[in-house]
Amino acid sequence: MNKKRIATVWLDGCSGCHMSFLDMDERLIELFQQADLVYSPLVDPKEFPENVDITLVEGAVSSEEDLHKIQMVRANTKILVAFGDCAVTGNVPSMRNPFGVNAVLQRAYLENVTLYPQVPREVIPALCERVRPVHEVVKVDVFIPGCPPSAEAIYLALTDLLAGRIPDTAKLTRFGA
Amino acid sequence: MNQPVRVKTLKIDDRDVSGREDETILEVARQNGIFIPTLCHLEGLTSIGACRLCLVEVKGVSRLLPACVTRVEEGMEVYTQSERLQKYRRMVLELIFSERNHICSVCVVNGNCELQSMAQTLGMTHVSVPYRFPRLPVDASHERFVVDHNRCILCTRCVRVCDEIEGAHTWDVMGRGIDSRVITDLNQPWGESETCTSCGKCVSVCPTGALFEKGKPVTERLKRRQSLSYLAMMREGRR
Numbered sequence: 001m002n003k004k005r006i007a008t009v010w011l012d013g014c015s016g017c018h019m020s021f022l023d024m025d026e027r028l029i030e031l032f033q034q035a036d037l038v039y040s041p042l043v044d045p046k047e048f049p050e051n052v053d054i055t056l057v058e059g060a061v062s063s064e065e066d067l068h069k070i071q072m073v074r075a076n077t078k079i080l081v082a083f084g085d086c087a088v089t090g091n092v093p094s095m096r097n098p099f100g101v102n103a104v105l106q107r108a109y110l111e112n113v114t115l116y117p118q119v120p121r122e123v124i125p126a127l128c129e130r131v132r133p134v135h136e137v138v139k140v141d142v143f144i145p146g147c148p149p150s151a152e153a154i155y156l157a158l159t160d161l162l163a164g165r166i167p168d169t170a171k172l173t174r175f176g177a
Numbered sequence: 178m179n180q181p182v183r184v185k186t187l188k189i190d191d192r193d194v195s196g197r198e199d200e201t202i203l204e205v206a207r208q209n210g211i212f213i214p215t216l217c218h219l220e221g222l223t224s225i226g227a228c229r230l231c232l233v234e235v236k237g238v239s240r241l242l243p244a245c246v247t248r249v250e251e252g253m254e255v256y257t258q259s260e261r262l263q264k265y266r267r268m269v270l271e272l273i274f275s276e277r278n279h280i281c282s283v284c285v286v287n288g289n290c291e292l293q294s295m296a297q298t299l300g301m302t303h304v305s306v307p308y309r310f311p312r313l314p315v316d317a318s319h320e321r322f323v324v325d326h327n328r329c330i331l332c333t334r335c336v337r338v339c340d341e342i343e344g345a346h347t348w349d350v351m352g353r354g355i356d357s358r359v360i361t362d363l364n365q366p367w368g369e370s371e372t373c374t375s376c377g378k379c380v381s382v383c384p385t386g387a388l389f390e391k392g393k394p395v396t397e398r399l400k401r402r403q404s405l406s407y408l409a410m411m412r413e414g415r416r
Contacts, residue, residue, distance in 0.1 A: 082303065085281070085282055088302070088303050089274075089280075089281075089303070089304065089308075090308060091280060091282055092280065092282060092283060094280070094308070094310065095278070095280060095283075097308075097310035098278065098310050098311060098312035098313070099312065130310070133303070133304075133308075135303060135305075136307060140303075143302040143303040144302075145302055145303070147281070147282035168300070169302050170296075170297055170299075170300040170301070170302050174281075174293060174294070174296065174297035175279075175281040175282075175293055175296060175297075176280075176281025176282040176284065176287045176288070176293060
């Protein structure tokens with residue numbers, strides 16, 4: 001049997017969606033008889049591979065690194081899934097948008113620091129002016145709202161996707177669920 | 178006085194239904210168990226057709242009509258569930274979500290919000306237009322209540338309940354278009370309002386987390402929207 005290639009990606013989110021993914025518990029074993037997890041924060045590979053069938057993206061697009069990553073992921077993925085509210089709506093990371101990125105850097109690195117306050121310019125990826133949901137940057141095929149989506153919702157959506165169906169995710173979950 | 182009530186017969190989604198001549202398409206549809214989504218409408222308050230979620234198609238009429246303010250007519254043929262209407266309703270919701278900062282996961286009424294549940298009911302899983310992310314104030318100057326403009330959808334239920342049921346008319350709307358905002362008195366802090374009676378009816382009828390009561394855990398912030406039709410009924414009975 002030809003196993004599907006699944007990946008998961010973590011952009012600007014709290015990893016709660018990945019925790020919920022793990023909450024599928026023993027159903028993970030069942031799922032991964034039909035598929036391989038070829039890239040994920042949960043497994044070893046460091047480079048995003050080619051020819052991925054389904055990629056779940058957790059998190060909003062907030063930094064230059066996110067921007068670069070999501071474009072590479074899109075180029076190598078057949079079905080891109082916005083996984084959880086941050087990917088779908090921007091959610092909590094987007095709460096900085098009304099204030100602007102400078103206000104955030106000021107608060108985090110200058111106002112609240114006692115020793116050598118300075119805004120980092122190296123190593124840490126530069127923040128984008130605006131946090132955006134994934135579909136404002138690249139085409140998204142399936143949306144799974146929820147903060148986080150329940151393990152049940154993830155399982156049912158993935159079962160559909162592995163069977164070649166597009167899941168009706170509004171029946172499974174909602175914003176803020 | 179006391180003219181006989183006329184009954185109109187019409188079709189909604191190919192079903193034969195009837196209603197009094199002073200009833201709206203929405204009322205007759207609901208009496209017959211036909212679902213038409215609404216957000217600004219609330220039983221007990223005057224309908225204003227603001228949110229446009231209840232738009233329906235009427236045969237022979239080229240534009241879409243809001244069911245909450247359109248009276249039934251003899252021989253009308255109404256359609257409530259066409260593909261086109263469902264698309265428009267999702268679009269209306271998407272525009273409402275994009276207009277302000279509706280962050281469901283951290284909202285005080287998460288799980289008890291009409292906007293949130295309507296999105297799920299109508300199958301709206303994402304917003305296809307760019308979000309605006311406006312910078313909006315939160316007024317917590319009232320000793321018991323808070324108004325968070327980030328969550329307001331301008332349904333004006335608060336304005337209507339305050340005027341029509343409480344009789345205080347503390348709430349009104351200021352500005353036009355995208356700059357519209359609900360205000361207390363002459364746009365002064367809610368806590369300094371001289372007309373507010375602190376009755377809390379506005380908080381009860383607010384469909385979202387725009388108006389809420391201080392110091393209550395999220396799970397106890399259940400809104401009591403159904404009490405309103407009782408109040409309206411009692412008041413009319415007294416007249």
